[in-house]
Every structure is written in structure tokens, then in C-alpha cells.
Amino acid sequence: MNPRVTAAAWGLLVTAVQIGLPLAVRGRLPEPMATHWGVGNRPDGSMPFTRYVLIETLFWVLPWVTALAVAGTGRALEHRQGRIAWWGGLFGLGVFAAGLNVSTVLANLGAAHWTQARLTAPHPLVVVAAACAAGALAAYLGRGEPDVLPAGHREPPLLRLRPGERAVWVGHVTNPWLALITLVAAGGLVVLGALSLVGVAGGQVAAAVLPALVIMLAVGLLTSSASVRAGGDHVVIRLGPLRVPVRRIPLAKIESAWAEDRYPSQVGGWGVRGLPGGATIMLRGGQCLVIAYRSGGRLAISVDDAARGASLVNALIAERVQS
């Protein structure tokens, strides 16, 4: 099964539903159509037919084209984690987009005016549940073979420690784009605060942009930079410019460490990706420090100079085992 052919066929099918379904029943839809329902399933938002078709088609086509482009680079589907994210996302989002479209059209069907379009209660729940189920099934079917260990793991890098020497390794990584987002969010909050003090910005404006700015700031503070340190009897990972949160991993829990190249396309994007036991802290594509736990789990973090860090971790483990 060629993933790109399957993805192209699936994408065309969903696109056909997105465009074809509203067109097929256009005569029975009100103009404008109800497109949003508030509390108690009362319609509170509407759109002209053409704009509705355009928006719900793009809602699917843009992620689909992105997924095809990601698969085209060839790196995304090398790892099981990447395949799971890719297949799950593609089919989950496809079912979600088509489901939204179908339930919107059904609600509008036969209504004389958009304010009379009634959405039956279980519809949104059914759409979300179906999307999750389709995503999970596609991820399971597309997971492929387990990852083979990289060559580096078969011979983990080693370092000789001389007696009477204290060795520490410090790795650091900053993603300038994420740092910029953080700065923009912080600046926006300052400007907003100043304007509201002066009384220029009303409460409505603040309420509209405040949540987005706060979320941007929080995400930026967590993921714009990371600092990893190995030495003594811990590996310590600190995230963000504030160096919190902190993750301390005792060396006693680590089996070995190595360096490996990983990319956001393989792990499903930036940030903390994957599941516990196979997570990647991805700030930028390229060299990552991979830590294998004795329990079988793994943790990877994108950081500069990872090979040297791995060699020190292995040396410290060997030293502890000997002593």
C-alpha cells in the first residue's frame, strides 16, 4: 500500500463530499445557511452558500496538501511514531471535516430560513466520536513495523573518565521562531494592558485577543528553548527561558543514551510529542539526545552537541555499575 496514493485517493474522496454534497442539495438549502449553533442548538451564525462551500473545502484541502507534502519529503514515515501521527491525522481529520459538512447540510436541509435550521443534539458528539475512531483505526493499520534501532545504539558512544575529574555536559537549544512568538505575545499583552489602562481598548477587544495572547505566551515560555545537563547522578532537562518545568532523570533509571537525527515531520510537529515511553521534546529538526530507560521507554530531546552528552551519560552509567 503506497501511502501517497492512498492519501491522494482518500483526500479526493473527502474533497468530493465537501464540494458535491452541498451542490447536490443546493435547491433545498436556505440562503444564507446556518453555520453555527449556540446554546440549546439555536442557530446563531450564518454564511452565504458559496463562502460556506469554500471554507469547509479549504478546511480539509489545506491539511491534506500539507500531509502529502510532508510524506513527499520521505522522512515523516520512517518512524512508527511518524506513521501513526500521519495516518491518524489524515483519516481522523478527513472524517471530522466531512462529518461537520454532512451535519451542517442535514440541519439546513428543507429550512425556509437559516434561523429555522435545527441541529439535533447528538450530531456533534457523533462527528467527534467517528473522527476519533477513524483516526485510531488508521493509525493502528498504518503503524507498520517497529523501528529498528539506529546503528548508533548498537555501539553507544563511550568516553573514558579519568579518576579525580568531575565531568558535566551542558546542551542547549533555542528555536528562534518560537522565541519570536513568545516576544510578540508578551509585547501584545503589554500593549493591551497599556491601552486598557488609558481606556482606549474596550473590554470586548481585550476579551477577544487576551486568551490567544496568553496561550501563545505560555506555549512559548514552555517550548522556545531547552537546556539539558548530564553530570553527577542525574540527567536534568529544563524547558523554556525560565528553566521551568524541570525533569530530573536519575542515572540509575537509564540504560543507555545515544544521538539520533529526528525531525518534526517524523514525530508530528514541534513541542512535546508522542506518548509517555516514546516521547520526543522537539524544538528543531536535527540532532537529538535519546535516553533509553531500563523500563524500556525512551525519551528524546532535540539538543546541540548530543553525541558528546550521550557519551558522558554512558560513561557515568558504566562508572556507577563498576563502583
Added chain:
Amino acid sequence: MLLTLDLNDARPLHEQVAGAIRRAIGEGSYAPGDRLPPARDLAQALGINPNTVLRALRDLRDEGLLEFRRGRGVSVAGPATGAVAGRALLVQRARELLEEARRYGYGRDDLITILEELP
């Protein structure tokens, strides 16, 4: 950045840290233009005062091994070749050799003589 400190070293701490950074750059883990980890991270990892690390970094900047740029932190100076790092490593090795020579009672001139005798 892998830093090793000798626990029996009697030299001032900032000199030891400068030596450790010189070695780390000389080993080739940081190429010219690469950014070093922030001083506060280095200090925290070594369990010493950040000012000691900053002093070591300033010494290395005065040697021409590092450059400080506003907003870009500290990075390895030099052309896009390993020449600077190589020289840094040689300087570091020479310092260590001189230390060892002094322990055996040989001075700088004795060491130069030994070097000259080599083919």
C-alpha cells in the same frame, strides 16, 4: 558542551573553567559560529558562581577564541575552519604540559629546548 574539571587542580577556578571550555572547543564539538550554552547553565552544571564562568568567557574572548554579540549570546569566533579550535586546543595542551614540566622542576625554557630537540 562537555566540561571536565580536575578536582586536585590548584589554579584559580576561572582559569580551570576557561581551560575546560578551550578543551571542549578544541575537541571539535563546537564549530566557529556555533553558540555556546548560556553562562548560567554552565555555572549551574558546574555548581559554581555564574560570575566565575563569565570571567572565564571574557578571558577567552580576549584571546580571540570567543565572540560576544548582543542578543546572540556567546559564540565561537574565527573563520569557517578548524584552525582556531585547533590552536585553542594546542594552547590548552601546552599549558598543561608546562604545568607538568614545573612539577618535575623544568621551566619554560627547558620545555622549549626539549621541543627544539624533537625532529
